[in-house]
Structure formats: structure tokens, C-alpha cells
Amino acid sequence: MPVDHGSTPTAIQINLGAIFVSLELSRSLWLITSLSPGAGEKMSKHSVRGGDVAGLLMRFAQLQEKARARTGQMFPIITVQEAGLDGFWIHRVLQDEGIESHVVDPASIATSRRQRRAKTDKIDGEALVRTLLAYKRGEPRVCAMVKAPTPEEEDQRRIGRERKTLIAERVQHVNRIKGLLFAQGIGDYEPLRRDRRERLEGLTTGDGRPLPRHLKTQIGRELDRLELLLEQIKAVEAERDTLLARIREVSAAQPAALLLGLKGIGAEFAALLWSEGMFRSFSNRRQVAAYAGLAPTPWKSGSVDREQGVSKAGNARLRTTMIQLAWLWLRHQPASALSRWFHQRIARNGGRLKKPMIVALARKLLIALWKYTTAGVVIEGAVAT
Incomplete structure (x- = not known):
């Protein structure tokens, strides 16, 4: 042109x-x-x-x-x-x-x-x-300005984010140990068991030999790092539980305290939902979904009308947490209206499209939890602990 x-x-x-x-x-x-x-x-x-x-x-x-x-x-x-x-x-x-x-x-x-x-x-x-x-x-939608969190709000997010990093490192060390042993014909060793050191001493290779000396030394050092990570994860989780207990003592109407009262939502999910999203103020449900990157992205032009899926343009940690929570919600809250809606949609599709539907459920669940923690709107059919 x-x-x-x-x-x-x-x-x-x-x-x-x-x-x-x-x-x-x-x-x-x-x-x-x-x-x-x-x-x-x-x-x-x-x-x-x-x-x-x-x-x-x-x-x-x-x-x-x-x-x-x-x-x-x-x-x-x-x-x-x-x-x-x-x-x-x-x-x-x-x-x-x-x-x-x-x-x-x-x-x-x-x-x-x-x-x-x-x-x-x-x-x-x-x-x-x-x-x-x-x-x-005052031009509309010219850009999106970021609402900066307070230093206290920013610091409170560190607990959940550090735990996620530590968990990822733990998975890496566990997989590395299992991979080293699998190459020697050993496939039943679990590094996370408490008797990992004792079982390491009694391992033999698939062809009946004792573990090579340098391999055993390398795995021992991997276990040292793994045990350090396990101790750090315990410390972070204790800090998280202390923070949640302090919040519940201040007010039972705090978002984190209300989330803990629902069956299927434990301390980790409550802390992540609160620190990553619920501490903010939103004007409507569209803002809530957009902040988590769960807003739809239609493609409409002339006769073309199709959906491209969720935008994924928001808080990735909150989005991942909500998708995980959606699966747990189906297990722990089967009588809720949201769970019934999910099963009806799946049945209508002949049992297919579970993954797209779980994302849709995550969006609906996030909005329902936001209404529950901010306006006290009870989630239909939800069971308290």
C-alpha cells in the first residue's frame, strides 16, 4: 500500500x-x-x-x-x-x-x-x-498503566514465588538422581523417602554390581543439595502458615481467611490467590479475568468469527494456580453449580474438550472467588471446611 x-x-x-x-x-x-x-x-x-x-x-x-x-x-x-x-x-x-x-x-x-x-x-x-x-x-485505551503494589504487598508475594522456585529445583535434583540410577538399571529408588541414604548404600546395578564409587559420591552430593532444598521449603511453608495465621487473627473476613474456609483450598492456594490477585481492587469481572490472562480473545472480521482462546496476557502465576485449582474444585466440590456446569458441557461435547473447558471453569471460578471475598456472594453449592 x-x-x-x-x-x-x-x-x-x-x-x-x-x-x-x-x-x-x-x-x-x-x-x-x-x-x-x-x-x-x-x-x-x-x-x-x-x-x-x-x-x-x-x-x-x-x-x-x-x-x-x-x-x-x-x-x-x-x-x-x-x-x-x-x-x-x-x-x-x-x-x-x-x-x-x-x-x-x-x-x-x-x-x-x-x-x-x-x-x-x-x-x-x-x-x-x-x-x-x-x-x-484522556484518550480511551491508548495504553494500560500498571498499578504499582505497595512495598508490603510486593514483599508478601515473595513467599509463594520462592516456594515455587524451590519446588522446581527439587524436581530437577530428583530427576537427575533418578536418571543417573536408571542408566545403571535401577528404577525403584525414590530420593524423597526418609531412608534415602540407607537405601543408597544397598543399591546394586541391573547386572548385579555395587554402585560405582564416583557415581555414589555424585549422588551423595545431589542428596546434600536435595536435603538443603527440603529444609528451605519447610522454612518457607512455616513462614507462609505464620502469615496466614496472623491474617486470620486480625479478621476472619480477610480474603485469605475466607478462601481457607472453602473445601479444596489449602494454605498454598489461599496464599497464592491472595498475594497474586485478591489483594488488588477490580471494578468488574472482566478486569479480574484479564488480570489473570483468562479473558477471551475473539477474532471477528466480516464473516470470520472464531475464538483464539484466552489471552495469556496477565499474571501467569495466578493463571496457572487457577487452572490447578479448577481440577481440584471438581474433586472436592462436586455438588457446586460450577462443577455441574463443567460436567454438563463435557457431556454435551461427548466427553471431549476437557482442557478448554477446564480453562473456562478456571475463569468462572476466579470470578466467583473474587465476588465471594470482596462482596460476600456465596458460591452456589460450595461446601465449607
Whole structure:
């Protein structure tokens, strides 16, 4: 499709009333792109060393002084940055300095659909400034701003996330030990049993030989690491249980305490659901499903009308937890309306499509749990512990 690059667009008249700044953050360099009143349409670009907060604030002061020299007024600064590995500490520093700061979901910013598109920090910085301008003008759905959690909320999520990491490491060590022994014809050794050390001493290979000396030493070191992981998992779970007990003592109406009262939801699920999603405030059920990445993604154009599945654009930990909980819900809450709906849909499909239906059940269950913990709407047919 031909594009007319020669015509000069009419300048957009915008009453800025502020200095709009975007931050492109990296480990070594922070690129500052700004659009100031009185500077026309040209965006200025400066850089400071990565992590140099004092240098960043000094650059902001210089931008304000230049704008004051041009217009005779002092303008506030409004910043935007992408959510990423830097977390929210820079956002909190700017807010503590009285600067209006925003954190944007980078996937929500419109980009060129060309197969080969240019991408540099300069281009990204200018795109962020334009996005911030549109957002402040009130343009609908121009981007999705991230609601930064408080330091306490962010810290409480560490327990569940650390346990998940430790469990994954435990699986790796168990599989490695089993793989080493299987190559010697041994397939009945369980590294998680309490008598793992004693059983290791009595193992013989498939051809009747004792375990080779170096192999036994290697497995012994793997068991050392495995036992350390088991102790750390116990410590994390004890910390989680202490936190949940403290919450229940404060108020039985807290989301985590209410979740623990339902059959089939234990301490781990209650802690994950609360720390990953239920602590936030949502306006409607669509926001709840979208936050977990369980919102539908239709493809409709003309006569084409098909469903592409869930978006998977939200909190992956919450989404995974809900799908696991959906299977457990069918087992522990078979008389609930949600379980009956699932079985009716499966029967209608001749017993097929269980996996797509379990995702749909996870979405319905998440919304039902949100209504239950926030508005006290009882889940029909659910049994309490």
C-alpha cells in the first residue's frame, strides 16, 4: 500500500501545561526523552548513568529551568517508564520527590506491524512520550498503566514465588538422581523417602554390581543439595502458615481467611490467590479475568468469527494456580453449580474438550472467588471446611 510521506501534517496544538518525560532504563544508561512547553514539537534527549538518581533529578531541574526561561512559568514534570526488570523502586523515588510518575505495560503500546521495524531507545523513548501525552489527554485505551503494589504487598508475594522456585529445583535434583540410577538399571529408588541414604548404600546395578564409587559420591552430593532444598521449603511453608495465621487473627473476613474456609483450598492456594490477585481492587469481572490472562480473545472480521482462546496476557502465576485449582474444585466440590456446569458441557461435547473447558471453569471460578471475598456472594453449592 503506497504511503504519502511528502505531505506536511498540520501541527497539533496542545496545551501541555507540564514537561512530559519518558525513561528508557538499562543497566548502564538511562535515556531521558522530554517534550517541554515552548520547545515546539522537538523532543530533547539526554542520558545519565544507570542508577544515578541524583543525576536524573538534576536533569529534571534543568528541564524545568529551561522551560521557565522560555515561557516565564514553572512547569511540573510527568514521567513514564515501562514495567520491567527495574521493578518499581524508581517509580517510588520519583513519587517521593513529588513527581507524577506512571508505569506502563509495554505490550499495550501500539507499534508498527511491518515485518522489519526499526527499534532503538530513541524511537522507543519518543513513542513513550507520545503515549503519555495521549493518556493525559484522556484518550480511551491508548495504553494500560500498571498499578504499582505497595512495598508490603510486593514483599508478601515473595513467599509463594520462592516456594515455587524451590519446588522446581527439587524436581530437577530428583530427576537427575533418578536418571543417573536408571542408566545403571535401577528404577525403584525414590530420593524423597526418609531412608534415602540407607537405601543408597544397598543399591546394586541391573547386572548385579555395587554402585560405582564416583557415581555414589555424585549422588551423595545431589542428596546434600536435595536435603538443603527440603529444609528451605519447610522454612518457607512455616513462614507462609505464620502469615496466614496472623491474617486470620486480625479478621476472619480477610480474603485469605475466607478462601481457607472453602473445601479444596489449602494454605498454598489461599496464599497464592491472595498475594497474586485478591489483594488488588477490580471494578468488574472482566478486569479480574484479564488480570489473570483468562479473558477471551475473539477474532471477528466480516464473516470470520472464531475464538483464539484466552489471552495469556496477565499474571501467569495466578493463571496457572487457577487452572490447578479448577481440577481440584471438581474433586472436592462436586455438588457446586460450577462443577455441574463443567460436567454438563463435557457431556454435551461427548466427553471431549476437557482442557478448554477446564480453562473456562478456571475463569468462572476466579470470578466467583473474587465476588465471594470482596462482596460476600456465596458460591452456589460450595461446601465449607
